[in-house]
Amino acid sequence: MTLRVFATIVCAGFLAGSAAMAAEPSVERGDYIVNSIGACGSCHTPFGPNGPDMSKALGGRVVEDSEAFTAIAPNITPGGEIAGWSDEELGRAIREGVRPDGSIIGPPMPFEVYHGISDTDLASIVMYLRSIPAVENDPGKSEYRIPLPPAWGPPVTSVADVPAGVTVEYGAYLAGPLGHCTVCHTPFGPNGAPQFETLLGAGGNEFHGPWGTSVSANITPTELAQFSDAEVETMIRKGMRPGDVAMFPPMSYPHYDRMSADDMAALILYLRSLEPKPFQ
Numbered sequence: 001m002t003l004r005v006f007a008t009i010v011c012a013g014f015l016a017g018s019a020a021m022a023a024e025p026s027v028e029r030g031d032y033i034v035n036s037i038g039a040c041g042s043c044h045t046p047f048g049p050n051g052p053d054m055s056k057a058l059g060g061r062v063v064e065d066s067e068a069f070t071a072i073a074p075n076i077t078p079g080g081e082i083a084g085w086s087d088e089e090l091g092r093a094i095r096e097g098v099r100p101d102g103s104i105i106g107p108p109m110p111f112e113v114y115h116g117i118s119d120t121d122l123a124s125i126v127m128y129l130r131s132i133p134a135v136e137n138d139p140g141k142s143e144y145r146i147p148l149p150p151a152w153g154p155p156v157t158s159v160a161d162v163p164a165g166v167t168v169e170y171g172a173y174l175a176g177p178l179g180h181c182t183v184c185h186t187p188f189g190p191n192g193a194p195q196f197e198t199l200l201g202a203g204g205n206e207f208h209g210p211w212g213t214s215v216s217a218n219i220t221p222t223e224l225a226q227f228s229d230a231e232v233e234t235m236i237r238k239g240m241r242p243g244d245v246a247m248f249p250p251m252s253y254p255h256y257d258r259m260s261a262d263d264m265a266a267l268i269l270y271l272r273s274l275e276p277k278p279f280q
Helices: 003-022 027-035 087-096 119-131 168-178 229-238 261-273
Strands: 061-065 069-073 206-209 212-215
Touching: 027 119, 087 119, 168 261, 229 261
Parallel strands: none
Antiparallel strands: 061 069, 206 212
């Protein structure tokens, strides 16, 4: 065996080993997902007088109170009811919206895309939630005045990892299953579901809060073509349009500001690849 061939084999083995290690679930990976692209705290962390109360991070709060429902994001720290759930039960609740007792978790949890979370990332999220300090907070129970479906789709058996990298494919994974950007930025149809097949990324959904009413932007090239990648990144990370024009919630800019440079590049690459859609 020549030295060159030997070196090639060693290098290939090292890269394969690195990929395998990268695919292992970890608390660190879960931390990154929950506190950056996943932005779980934007719904699950209660508000204080000056914004999110980080002393009760992920301890739950009322997310939406409307004619249709009073949605309460539960306490997802070890101080909440999930402490009595197995890892498999918690994972199923996150990815499929089914509690251990068989009841269905309602909106606004975006199960339309969460069923695509990979097994590795789901395990990492569960590991992280088990590792954080318990928060003693009972935000109450959701109440739905609309019928919920019997399920959000067929049971999920296994979801493979999407190789991380600055690619359209990984950007789609970030924008869908992990970040649910496509849910908020796609118009809802008469059945209340995002119209992914026809209007993916067209925006136009209204979100009401203390800030007033904000409307989700068109994130297809119809809107984004006028902005550079750096400008799009600033809008996502900082909530600032060119000219220092502030954007409104519920976009969780502090979470997105924690995204890695490569993940942000992949996300923008994916948004650039979308089919242009008319403004809604």
